[in-house]
Every structure is written in structure tokens, then in C-alpha cells.
Amino acid sequence: MADSSLANGQDPLEEKLGRLSKKPGVKASIVIDRATGAILKTSGEIDALQTTKSRTTSTASTFSNETPTPEEAESQGVEQFATMVWNFVNNAGGFVQELDTEDEVRLLRLRTRKQELVIVPDPKYLLVVVHDTPPA
Secondary structure, three states, rough: OOHHHHHHOOOOOHHHHHHHOOOOOOOEEEEEEEEOEEEEEEEEEEHHHHHHHHHHHHHOOOOOOOOOHHHHHHHHHHHHHHHHHHHHHHHHHHHHHHHHOOOOOOOEEEOOOEEEEEEEOOOEEEEEEEEEEOOO
């Protein structure tokens, strides 16, 4: 039996991303290939998918004559972010396997003072949503 969302011409992942982006407080989302860590798709405020290191690198002057363009710096920052998330999920998965070999990670939430990352591992990809942390 064919998937009804595919029959309607809609990709289930695109549908899920569209639904998530309309939620209040959502700043950005990124989809990462589960096997390789490659970035499949990003949406929203790309600044939310940057690391502190990439933000300071893009604004600081370098000693080399080849200063990255803002677009290159932004792309590098998103790649660093994706790598950090991918490593985090793999480490969490290893932790869970050490606790119980018949268990698996279904959802990871990482809440900081400024924002919250919700990570949904899927067999094919990792879906990461970054949103504002509501005031306490």
C-alpha cells in the first residue's frame, strides 16, 4: 500500500517541517542524514544553527588573505552545528545501549537558558528543531 502523503505529492518530511515551522517560538530546523551526518535541509533563522566559534570566526579578521564571505562562514557554522548534534546523538545512543541493549533513543531535549533543541532520531535522518525557551 502506498503512503497517502506521497500519493498526494507531498513528502512526509516536508509536511512535518512545514507543520513545525508554524509552531510558536520555533527559530530554525535542520535535517541531518543519520548515517553520514550530512545536512539534508535547513529552514528558518540560520543564525540559530550556528556555534559560538563560527559566529566569532565570521566576525573576526583573520591573518590570511582569504577571509570567508558571510555566506561561507554561515555555511561552515551550520556544518559545525550539524556535526555537534550528530556526535551528541551518537554518544547518547551509545549511552542508552550500555544501559539496556534492547532500548533506543526516541527523543532528546536539550534546554539552555536561551533556547531549546528538540532532536528526533529517525532511522534515516535526525530532525532538529531550535526554539526559544519560554521565560520561567
